[in-house]
Each structure stands twice: as structure tokens, then as C-alpha cells.
Amino acid sequence: MADFGFNEHHQSEIINYMRFARSKRLLRLKTIDSCFEELKDSRLVEDTFTVDEVREMLDGLQMVVRGEVEMELIDTAHTNVLLLRQIFSQAEKFYLRLQSDISELENRELLEQVAEFEKTDFKITNKINQETSKPMLAPLNEGGVSELLNKEIAKLQEENDKLKSRLRTLETQAMSALDEKTKAERALKDLQRTQGEQKLSAQTKEINSLEDTVAALKEDYERSLSANAASQKDLKENLITAKHELLRVQEQLTLAEKELEKKFQQTAAYRNMKEILTKKNEQIKEIRKRLQKYEPDD
Template identity: 80%
Template sequence: MCDANVSATATMAEFGCNEHHQNEVISYMRFARSKRILRLKTVDSCFEELKDSRLVEETFTVDEVRDMLDGLHAVVRGEMEMELINTAHTNVLLLRQIHYQAEKFFLRLQTDISELENRELLEQVAEFEKTDFKATDKMNQESSKPKLAPLNEGGVSELLNKEIARLQEENNKLKAKLRTLESQAMSVLDDKTKAERALKDLRNVQGDQQLSAHANEISCLQNTVATLKDDYERSLTVSAASQNNLQENLVSAKHELLRVQEQLALAEKELDKKFQQTAAYRNMKEILTKKNEQIKDIRKQLQRYEPNE
């Protein structure tokens, strides 16, 4: 019995089957053999029925023999055609079960139709059915209780464990990359805040200096106007003849004041333009532009890895 078991295992091992798959193959071969025996019995019954129903006389004409053979041919042909169709449909259902189980674990099975006509493999299957298959049948009849396979045995569970480990490793890598991107984003935001604060301080300093200069100029002009006004009032009391000259001086002083104020406005615009052309202003503007671009890139990367967030 042990020799028969070893022989069966060695024969099926040549096909690349393990013990579990070997038992599945044996189960299918047993099913196919039972169907084949049943169909052969049907063919035998066709011939027996012909013998019992038609062969009752001692002599037959040619037409009678031809008629009996044609009828037997039609019956046997129908039985064989039905069996071949049923066998093909049974094989389709078997393949459906195998592929359905493979799809559960995201596997894609492939079949080589040319191997179905491999004479060497067909002879091995026939030899197995003649010798080892009979010995396996005896052994299976003696051991009626099936043995349960251990849960930690290789196969589907091993594939699932490998797939889970791979997904966990990939998930950890993505989490680490996400944490790195978040730290980079926080660093860029801090740099942007510092740059904006520095630019604001620089503008405040430049603005205070400009306002101080403008205030000094306006104060000087106001003093000049006040002096001219005092001179004009003094001139009214001194001489009426000089009134026209004082009025003209006052008018010219007012025009001068307007001209100076216009020049101050132009000077303020030029100072603002010069400030925008300074190296410090350009550097700050370039820094802010680069930081904004970095923030946009990091946001795109964050949306790629976690679009919901």
C-alpha cells in the first residue's frame, strides 16, 4: 500500500502537482470514469436491445440488415454525441470553478490548449489510471476520514500574507513620504511668513524715512509762507506803495509752494519707484515668488497622495 502511494505521488509529481491537487485530479478522474462506464453500458444496451427485438429470424435480406444497422448507428451516434457534449460542458464548469477561485485572490490563470494533445502526457495519465489510480482507490476506501490540512501550510494563505505584507510596506512608505512632505510644507510656510514680515518691516522703515523727509520739506515751506505773510503784513503798515510788490511776492510764493508741492509729489513717486528697484526689494519679491511656487508644488503632491484631505 505504501509503495502504491509513493508510486502515485511520483507519477503525479511529474505533472507538477502537489498532494492536494493530486487528490483533486483523482476525484475528477473517478467522476469521468463513472460517466464513461455509464455511457458504455448505454451503448451495450443499444446492441442488446437490437438483438432481442430484431434478431428473431434466421435469415434477413440486405435491406433488413441495412435498416437494422442504420437504426443502431443513429442510436449509438446520438448517445456518443450527447456524451461528448456533456463532457465538454462538464469541463467548462470545472474550469469555471478553478478560475472563480483564482479571481478571489486576484490571480489570472492561463491555459495552453496545445498541451491537451501532448501524447506523452496523455500516456502518463492513461498509465496512472491503469495502475496507480486503482491502488489509490483501494487506499481511499480504507481511509474514509479525510485529513484536514494545517492552516499555516503554503498556498493561498501564503499568497495572502505576502500580499498583505507588501501592501503594509507600501503604506508605511507612503506615510513616511507624506510626513516628509508635511514637514517641508510647514518649513516653507514659516519661511514665507518670515519673508513677508521682513518685507513689511523694510517697507515701514523706508516709508518712515520718506515721510520724515517730506515733513521737513513741508515744514520749511510752511515757515517760508509764514515769513512771507509776516513780511506782507509788515509792508502794509510801512508803505502803501510797496503793497503791489508784496502782493506779487505773495502770489509768486504761493506758486512756488504749489510747484514745490508738485515736485514733492513727483519726488515721492520717484522714491517709491527707486525703492521697488532696490536689490533688497527685488530679493524679497523673488523669495516670496519661490516660496509660493514651492507651496503650490507641495499642495499638488499632497493632493496626489491624499486627494480626500
């Protein structure tokens, strides 16, 4: 009796599938036989044929047989995909990730074992399988340690992916904040020419403080991500704390922007600066339109 390392239930499932595959194979072979019989009955009615007539008959037969074989191969491939779909669907319910080795599908030794199994075991167990029902593929013991570990691993991986996504979002926001800081610095330089360095020193310190806060926030999240394996609970608490810190920084940035805008409006240079920025924005839009002709967005 061939041994594939399966339990009795999985052995029975293999036998059921092989019975199904054999019935489909026999049906297709009967179809091919009928093609030859039809050729004999319809065309082989004379004693002699020319070379062209024989070639024509063989070409027609070849086309018909080729179509039947191709249809059977396609149908077999699609049937195997449906079988794998059932197996993978049941595995995903228990957070399992199945893998396959395509190279083993051409292992001659294993193929010979399958052929031997079809000749012997398939016939021996045919009577037993007729008495059994056709249950759905049963999963492994739900309370097994392996499944619990796989669930926990999948959960941790999901949390890790969320943290990575959150970190990317924070990095984007940090870059945005740095861009805003750069714009504010340029505005401050323009104001320094008109109002002097003394009035703007406090604002410059505030912007530098915000920059340090954003850099510290980014560093804190990178440390939190590297320490993900230490404790899932700590990661969640760090995420909440970082979120609050980010909101506070954003609020400070908003207040700083409002304060800058207020001071801008109090100066005579505000209108000139606004006009310059409007012109620059129009130029940037025009440049982007030109770039899109050569480098379209993905």
C-alpha cells in the first residue's frame, strides 16, 4: 500500500479526487475514439486514396484530436485550481499560509508512487469509499498549539504592518511640517529686512523648537517600531502617545502660522509678499503642466 504520509481522512479525499479525474479521462478518451470511428465510417469508403486525400483526412483528424486534448488539459488545470481554492480557503480561516513546490510536480519517483497507488490502493479502498459520505475538508484541531501560534504571529504581523503604515504617514506629515518650516523661514527672512531681527527672534526660536519636536517624534516612532517584538501592549501605548504628541505639534504649527499671518498683515510688506507668492504659484503650476507632458504621474 502506497504511503503518502496522510491520515485516513486525507487518503480518502485523494481517492475521491482520483476517481473523479479518472472518470473525466475515460470520457475524453471515448470522445477521441469516436473521432477515429467517425473518420473510418465517413471517409474510408473507397479502396484507394490519393496522397492528398490521405493528408487531408489526417489533417482533419489531427485538428479534432488536438482540440479534444487541449480542452481536456485546460479543463484539468482549471479543476485543479478549484481544488486548491477549497484547500486555501479552509487554511486561511485558521490563519495558515500554505506553500507549494512546483518542482515536485515532475518528481518521477513520486509520480510512480501515485501510479502504483492508482493501480492497487485505489481498487482496494474503492468499496470503503462508497460507504463514506463526502464531507468538507476538515481543518486541523482548532485548539492546537500550532494554530494558536500562527494566529498570534499573523496578528503581530498585522499590527506591525499597521505601525509601519502609521510611521510612513508620520514621516509624510513630518516632511510636510519641514516644508512648512522652510517656507516660514523664507518669510521670516523677508520680514527681517523690514522689521529687524529683534522682533522675529522669538518666532525663529519657536520654529526651531517645532523642528526639534518633529525630529524627536520621528526618532521616537522609529525606536518604537524597532522594539515591536518586545511588547504589543507597549507599542499601542506608544502609538497613542505619539498621536497626541503629533496633534500637539500640529496645533503648535497652526498657532505659529496664524501668528505669522497676523504679523504679516500688520506690515506693509504683506501685500507685496502675497503678490510675489501668487506669481510664484502660477509659475509653479505652469512648470508642472509642462513636466506632465514628459513625465506623467503613475
